[in-house]
Amino acid sequence: MINYIIRRLxxxxxxxxxxxxxxxxxxxxxxxxxxxxxxxxxxxxxxAEQIDFYRSKYGLDRPFFVQYFDLVKQMVTFxxxxxxxxxxxxxxxxxxxxxxxxxxxxxxxxxxxxISLTLASLAxxxxxxxxxxxxxxxxxxGMSIPMLVLIMLGQQFxxxxxxxxxxxxxxRGIGAVRYLVLPWIxxxxxxxxxxxxxxxxxxxxxxxxxxxxxxxxxxxxxRTIMVRxxxxxxxxxxxxxVVMEIPFLLTGALLLERFFSIPGIGDLMVNSIASYDYPxxxxxxxxxTLFFVGFMLITDILYALVDxxxxxS
Amino acid sequence: xxxxxxxxxxxxxxxxxxxxxGSAEGAAAMDxxxxxxxxxxxxxxxxxxxxxxxxxxxxxxxxEALYAYNYLADTYVLKPEVAKSMPKVSAxxxxxxxxxxNDIYYYDPLMExxxxxxxxxxxxxxxxxxxKRLADPDTESGGWWLYEGYIKGLDDWAAAGxxxxxxxxxxxAIGDYTIQLTLTKPYPxxxxxxxxxxxxxxxxxxxxxxxxxxKNYPIGSGAYYYDHAESIPGTKHVLxxxxxxxxxxxxAASTAGPATTAKLGSAVLKEYEGKELPFCNTVVWxxxxxxSVQWLKFxxxxxxxxxxxxxxxxxxxxxxxxxxxxxxxxxxLDVNPTLDVTYHFFxxxxxxxxxxxxxxxxxxxxxxxxxxLEIFYNNTATNAQTLIPPGLGGYDPNYKNPxxxxxxxxxxxxxxxxxxxxxxxxxxxxxxxYSTSSTTHRQMVxxxxxxxxxxxxxxxxxxxxxxxxxxxxxxxxxxLGGVAWGADYPDAQNFLQLNYGPNAAPGPNSANYxxxxxxxxxxxxxxxxxxxxRDKLYAEAxxxxxxxxxxxxxxxxxxxxxxxxxxxxxxFRDIGAGYSKYLDIDAEMRDAK
Numbered sequence: 001m002i003n004y005i006i007r008r009l010x011x012x013x014x015x016x017x018x019x020x021x022x023x024x025x026x027x028x029x030x031x032x033x034x035x036x037x038x039x040x041x042x043x044x045x046x047x048a049e050q051i052d053f054y055r056s057k058y059g060l061d062r063p064f065f066v067q068y069f070d071l072v073k074q075m076v077t078f079x080x081x082x083x084x085x086x087x088x089x090x091x092x093x094x095x096x097x098x099x100x101x102x103x104x105x106x107x108x109x110x111x112x113x114x115i116s117l118t119l120a121s122l123a124x125x126x127x128x129x130x131x132x133x134x135x136x137x138x139x140x141x142g143m144s145i146p147m148l149v150l151i152m153l154g155q156q157f158x159x160x161x162x163x164x165x166x167x168x169x170x171x172r173g174i175g176a177v178r179y180l181v182l183p184w185i186x187x188x189x190x191x192x193x194x195x196x197x198x199x200x201x202x203x204x205x206x207x208x209x210x211x212x213x214x215x216x217x218x219x220x221x222x223r224t225i226m227v228r229x230x231x232x233x234x235x236x237x238x239x240x241x242v243v244m245e246i247p248f249l250l251t252g253a254l255l256l257e258r259f260f261s262i263p264g265i266g267d268l269m270v271n272s273i274a275s276y277d278y279p280x281x282x283x284x285x286x287x288x289t290l291f292f293v294g295f296m297l298i299t300d301i302l303y304a305l306v307d308x309x310x311x312x313s
Numbered sequence: 314x315x316x317x318x319x320x321x322x323x324x325x326x327x328x329x330x331x332x333x334x335g336s337a338e339g340a341a342a343m344d345x346x347x348x349x350x351x352x353x354x355x356x357x358x359x360x361x362x363x364x365x366x367x368x369x370x371x372x373x374x375x376x377e378a379l380y381a382y383n384y385l386a387d388t389y390v391l392k393p394e395v396a397k398s399m400p401k402v403s404a405x406x407x408x409x410x411x412x413x414x415n416d417i418y419y420y421d422p423l424m425e426x427x428x429x430x431x432x433x434x435x436x437x438x439x440x441x442x443x444x445k446r447l448a449d450p451d452t453e454s455g456g457w458w459l460y461e462g463y464i465k466g467l468d469d470w471a472a473a474g475x476x477x478x479x480x481x482x483x484x485x486a487i488g489d490y491t492i493q494l495t496l497t498k499p500y501p502x503x504x505x506x507x508x509x510x511x512x513x514x515x516x517x518x519x520x521x522x523x524x525x526x527x528k529n530y531p532i533g534s535g536a537y538y539y540d541h542a543e544s545i546p547g548t549k550h551v552l553x554x555x556x557x558x559x560x561x562x563x564x565a566a567s568t569a570g571p572a573t574t575a576k577l578g579s580a581v582l583k584e585y586e587g588k589e590l591p592f593c594n595t596v597v598w599x600x601x602x603x604x605s606v607q608w609l610k611f612x613x614x615x616x617x618x619x620x621x622x623x624x625x626x627x628x629x630x631x632x633x634x635x636x637x638x639x640x641x642x643x644x645x646l647d648v649n650p651t652l653d654v655t656y657h658f659f660x661x662x663x664x665x666x667x668x669x670x671x672x673x674x675x676x677x678x679x680x681x682x683x684x685x686l687e688i689f690y691n692n693t694a695t696n697a698q699t700l701i702p703p704g705l706g707g708y709d710p711n712y713k714n715p716x717x718x719x720x721x722x723x724x725x726x727x728x729x730x731x732x733x734x735x736x737x738x739x740x741x742x743x744x745x746x747y748s749t750s751s752t753t754h755r756q757m758v759x760x761x762x763x764x765x766x767x768x769x770x771x772x773x774x775x776x777x778x779x780x781x782x783x784x785x786x787x788x789x790x791x792x793l794g795g796v797a798w799g800a801d802y803p804d805a806q807n808f809l810q811l812n813y814g815p816n817a818a819p820g821p822n823s824a825n826y827x828x829x830x831x832x833x834x835x836x837x838x839x840x841x842x843x844x845x846x847r848d849k850l851y852a853e854a855x856x857x858x859x860x861x862x863x864x865x866x867x868x869x870x871x872x873x874x875x876x877x878x879x880x881x882x883x884x885f886r887d888i889g890a891g892y893s894k895y896l897d898i899d900a901e902m903r904d905a906k
Contacts, residue, residue: 035778042455169599
């Protein structure tokens with residue numbers, strides 16, 4: 001397993017080179033270079049001398065290959081310098097924003113997974129019953145309503161009209177919970193439909209396998225079969241799904257962060273795109289890549305731990 | 314199942330208790346807390362780069378300038394702030410001597426730069442530093458254009474490497490509390506720049522202590538200080554009353570103009586006259602980027618005032634009056650003209666557009682100004698006749714631009730006279746967009762194209778974002794484009810410079826308009842002190858450009874703001890900063906709501 005992990009980590013080299021190349025082609029070669037320059041220049045009045053000065057200062061007059069290797073160096077050392085708009089080290093901004101996103105997404109994700117797994121198990125267990133059919137209808141409705149609509153309805157009715165939650169805001173520490181309850185609920189509402197459907201299908205597939213029939217033949221009760229066998233074996237695709245979602249949790253929930261004024265990483269990334277803040281954009285893209293690759297690796301390792309038939313090679 | 318229901322119930326109850334507890338905390342903190350907002354995230358607090366309105370507004374409460382605008386006057390009249398008096402100006406208008414107060418102190422809430430919190434006096438050398446930083450290419454200042462070429466020795470100082478140990482002949486401290494300024498040519502507008510956040514003083518000690526990151530630790534001498542513990546960049550900026558602020562009093566009722574008197578009422582003006590500022594001990598600047606959230610927070614009483622989002626306008630204001638539902642809540646409407654102009658420009662370097670006045674006049678008359686006003690501004694603006702907005706010297710209320718009116722028959726006639734009947738022989742012109750994400754901008758461009766097609770002129774939109782727009786303007790590649798300009802200071806010169814020939818792109822003259830007669834009038838007027846004679850010159854210049862039609866005139870926008878009844882002393886100010894100290898609220902009334 002150690003060899004496998006080392007090999008996977010070495011795979012990071014071509015991945016980072018590839019990410020750097022894609023970023024470079026999009027933002028430096030195809031059309032981003034002058035955008036970056038003009039974002040730095042004052043909008044109301046510029047001079048030709050200023051334009052030349054900025055171009056030289058930020059190395060935009062250097063050959064492309066030099067600029068590319070600069071980018072690779074930044075990605076390898078994770079030294080992206082300072083944000084062009086915030087004038088703070090990019091690493092400080094990332095450290096500041098990731099925990100806020102995590103506070104929003106992890107509890108919501110946890111609640112949502114627990115609820116949807118429970119409901120999916122019930123739906124699978126009572127397949128074809130009114131409960132199953134009702135959950136299917138609710139799932140389809142949940143999947144059909146966009147997050148933006150839910151946010152606006154939630155803020156308008158639950159927060160403003162009923163006064164159950166604050167409309168938006170954020171504070172440091174435990175007090176942030178009161179600003180998070182409504183976003184958590186909205187997150188659950190928007191995700192639960194997909195997850196109930198997925199988990200139910202997974203569990204039903206499992207319920208039709210031979211070992212279930214064997215268990216029934218041995219005289220085990222259907223509740224025991226569900227809890228001890230179907231749920232346990234169904235965990236492999238469910239676990240894969242859950243772990244693969246984690247990088248997305250760390251990269252935040254853009255709409256929720258923006259509408260609820262939560263200073264998370266998703267909002268930081270979108271603002272960096274809007275303001276052509278390339279140092280922040282590069283760093284967030286790299287963080288996203290590393291999270292994604294890292295959790296892919298964790299998924300593979302968990303596979304082996306959960307299912308002894310899987311061998312890492 | 315039972316266990317699951319139990320767990321979920323506990324989670325919900327915990328959340329409800331947390332929320333209830335939070336609400337009580339919030340209510341307690343509302344005591345004389347002013348709730349304001351900005352609609353974008355703030356930039357770092359560097360005066361030299363104070364180019365965005367929102368950062369300037371917040372920083373204006375923390376810092377102080379040499380001069381500020383009289384709060385109650387209807388027009389923008391400067392008054393001394395850190396300066397003791399208005400400057401002494403030499404007879405040739407080239408030398409200014411500014412005496413400063415010697416009892417204004419910096420306050421460092423973190424007690425890092427100044428360990429006792431109360432710092433040293435604000436001194437002349439601090440203003441010298443701020444102006445030098447504007448000139449230093451390394452600071453990447455967005456305000457250098459205000460001074461470039463005007464201050465003796467400053468351009469050379471910057472070109473020679475910006476050595477801060479070297480004195481600049483034209484801007485120096487004469488003693489601790491006196492500044493002497495020597496200009497290369499008369500520039501009466503320079504006084505306004507000393508009311509802008511660009512020139513707010515920065516103590517050298519702050520830069521030395523924090524190095525590159527000093528811009529995140531604002532230290533000023535203003536009415537408020539920045540509360541780092543409570544502020545969350547990106548969400549809210551909390552300011553507290555500065556305990557060492559050199560107290561000021563609310564202006565005398567006699568300084569109020571008729572519009573301000575009508576808005577606040579004589580009784581309020583008398584009640585507040587001479588009262589010590591600031592009235593609120595806390596100012597919270599909420600960062601709210603979504604207009605729907607801003608609106609709900611205002612309705613919920615979490616903001617003391619608000620603009621009206623476009624989507625809510627029709628349900629809030631009918632025929633310029635608030636709806637009864639709003640009035641019943643005690644909410645009032647405050648409408649004011651803003652100092653700005655919107656326009657569609659022609660690239661005057663274009664071989665066809667730039668050379669054919671009648672063609673441009675035809676296009677201007679094919680543009681339905683009234684309909685644009687209705688569709689895009691809900692009639693909350695006035696159609697511009699020239700580039701000078703109402704309220705500035707040089708604005709002529711009696712002037713009617715003959716080409717800023719919709720007349721298709723006349724437009725077709727002019728087009729024929731231009732040599733292109735029904736648009737025949739003309740190429741397809743390109744309209745450069747500056748945003749692909751703004752629906753309103755896209756609709757405005759489509760409206761323009763549709764209008765031109767009515768006289769047979771083909772225009773196509775070219776997609777692009779803001780930096781692309783600027784880059785193409787600088788390269789003189791934009792054939793047609795549209796943008797707005799807001800006043801930096803209350804002088805028509807700030808608008809006329811947009812048509813001044815030597816200011817062609819990359820300067821602010823995006824149309825690259827160059828008319829010798831206009832240039833002559835501009836140069837003559839720009840060096841004169843404000844006077845009826847200068848206003849006449851400005852008006853004449855503006856009318857020349859208007860009838861040459863280097864722009865299709867847009868509008869001068871109006872500001873529509875709603876105020877809750879507990880907000881007592883708000884006066885609309887389009888220019889300047891640091892007005893929070895004048896605002897008062899009735900906290901009891903707000904809490905009772």
